[in-house]
Amino acid sequence: MNKMNLANRITIARILLIPFFIASIFYYKPETQFLRFLPAIIFGLSMTTDAVDGFIARVLKQKTQLGTILDPIADKLLLSTAFICLSMVNNLPPFFRLPPWVTIIVISRDIIIILGCVIIHHLKGAIDIRPTVLGKVTTFSQMITIISVLLHFHYSYVAWNVAVVFTILSGIEYVMIGSKMMNDREK
Numbered sequence: 001m002n003k004m005n006l007a008n009r010i011t012i013a014r015i016l017l018i019p020f021f022i023a024s025i026f027y028y029k030p031e032t033q034f035l036r037f038l039p040a041i042i043f044g045l046s047m048t049t050d051a052v053d054g055f056i057a058r059v060l061k062q063k064t065q066l067g068t069i070l071d072p073i074a075d076k077l078l079l080s081t082a083f084i085c086l087s088m089v090n091n092l093p094p095f096f097r098l099p100p101w102v103t104i105i106v107i108s109r110d111i112i113i114i115l116g117c118v119i120i121h122h123l124k125g126a127i128d129i130r131p132t133v134l135g136k137v138t139t140f141s142q143m144i145t146i147i148s149v150l151l152h153f154h155y156s157y158v159a160w161n162v163a164v165v166f167t168i169l170s171g172i173e174y175v176m177i178g179s180k181m182m183n184d185r186e187k
Contacts, residue, residue: 007057008067014049014074017042018081025085030093040150046078047143072131075139076110082146083107095152098145102160106142109171116178127181138163138170 024038053071057063086096087103120127131139141163148156 005057005062005064005067006060007053007062008064008070010049010053010056011067011070011074014046014053015070015077017046017049018077021046021078022081022085025089025092028092028096036152040147043078043082043143043146043150047147050075079139079142079146080107080110083142086146086149096149098149098160102145102164105164106167109167112171113174116175120178120181124182132170132173132177134166134170134173138166141166 021039021042024035024042028035028039030036050071053067057067083098083103083106086092086098087100117127117129141159145156145159145163148159153159
């Protein structure tokens with residue numbers, strides 16, 4: 001099957017939207033209404049492409065190894081970029097900001113998972129990584145957090161607290177899965 005099928009091209013388009021998202025955050029000016037909504041539009045478009053590429057891959061039977069790798073990378077790049085920008089860019093008004101501790105928790109979980117995968121792969125060989133339901137809920141809650149902040153929802157702190165809880169729980173779950181992989185392969 002062609003590795004650069006429609007689903008994979010949509011995933012790559014999602015990755016290519018990231019610099020535009022970053023620019024829309026950096027060039028934000030409160031007095032320009034359009035620029036207030038531009039990051040939300042770009043992020044929303046990226047979220048939509050995430051759903052569309054998965055749908056196309058399943059329905060048109062375009063699942064590939066490349067897509068299996070690219071899709072979560074695109075998600076992590078987009079989400080990590082959004083969390084970092086919304087907690088670190090200084091020209092943003094308070095309603096457009098995330099507390100740095102939220103970003104630290106989100107990024108730390110991803111680093112722990114990546115390091116765990118590298119260690120397991122190094123020690124045990126190829127590993128089969130599959131997203132869990134809790135992992136998918138975590139990604140969704142993180143996306144909702146970013147959208148709620150970008151759209152200036154009054155209760156966006158609820159979204160980021162929910163995302164933090166799911167992030168921690170899914171991090172624990174993935175550590176447990178990794179530990180089981182290490183123990184199973186030792187036998």
